[in-house]
Amino acid sequence: MTSLFRLRWGFAWPTAVAVSLACFAVAIASDAWAQDGSQRRSVTHSDGTGAPCDAGYRADPQGGACAPIVLPENAFATGLAYGEGRACKHGYLPSNGGDECVAVNLPDNAYLTERGDRWECDRGFARREGNCLPIAIPENGYLTTNTYDGGWDCERGFRKESSACVAIAVPEFGYPTNTDYGRGWECDRGYREVDGACVAVRVPENAYLSDRSYGRGWMCERGYSETTDSCSAIVLPENAHLDHNGNRWTCDRGFERRGDACVLRD
Template sequence: YKSGQKCVKVIVPENASIDVYGSGWVCNSGFKKSSTSCVPMTPQEIQKQKELEKALAAEIQRRRAQGVSGDDCETEYKTNAEVCVEITGGDLDCNESYGGDYYRDCDATLRYEVSTDYSGGAYLDVDVECSIEIEYKGRETYSTQTDSSSQDESHSLYAHGSDSETMNFNFSFSSYKEITSVKISSAQCEIDSVDLY
């Protein structure tokens, strides 16, 4: 990764691999991040991870069965080409406090794919906006609080092209709240604009 005027080697800890950007690392399946290393997940955490993946796969399956080719589609008015965006996955990775008894912050990731049936010779400039909302609860609180974040990304799509992207969101918590449970409550990606170039 770039550091000032030079390139620095990414130090990948045991049970981890280089991330999609090539400038950081992610823990392998069955492991979770703990400061600069990857520690084994408990059987409960592995089960929770599997349930999340299963729910996500079921949701993608359900949308495909409805014949929808994406979560959100827009038509480019000059060519009538359709452009769709679809969430293909998501993940929540929370970093524990030094004592390991509450969460300091969480990194949420959203994976999506944008595709088009455009068949011309130019290219489409597509802007995608994704937002994610989390629900969290502190040790002493009964009420759930929410926080959300959004980002946008531009894509250039050629005829029958598609592009995949991963967006990263970070949610920090103040230590006095001692947040003990966090989950993704909703996530959506939509197409902001489509222009022919």
């Protein structure tokens, strides 16, 4: 009996699987296509029977039935499952509680943004009380894209002061940095700022100019160490060598420093 049951089930289960797959395919097809042959939109609202609403319809929140979406003038159906199912056309925006689409009030010297429901001012104009007014550029100034900071900036060698561009007083052997902070200038290479002037850096023998903003402006060559205003040759004790920078010495391996000598470790 058991063998007979297994034999019958062995013939029956492929048929059952095939029927299940066919029913699943029919369900998908019926959900993807409307009765008129047009493809349905992916919506989740239902008319109470479990079937989704057709495109252009939305479930009534009171009764659950599919009701047509009311489109005001200059609006279109979005076909989306969320929101109101409608939106205003390019160049229009919702008004009167969202029941109307009114034209965007575009002032002179302005253009619609990509979304089409807002506007921005043309280059050279700034938003002022719903209008686009010309940006006043002072002498030695130029237009920028940053309208939040006035829409203009000063040429190199000048600095913003109120609504004007004022020349930066750069000392001899200096150059303007074109920054809004600090003194607005720096000294040329080989010079350092001293009391508002650029003074030449005196480089001692066996030294070279340094690009560091701190210190004396010079560094000793390898094998020399810095003293007050000069570079002195480093005297290496026995069993010692110059360190990585070359301006000090350290003991060889197996030795340790004691005073100015390197001795064997205990």
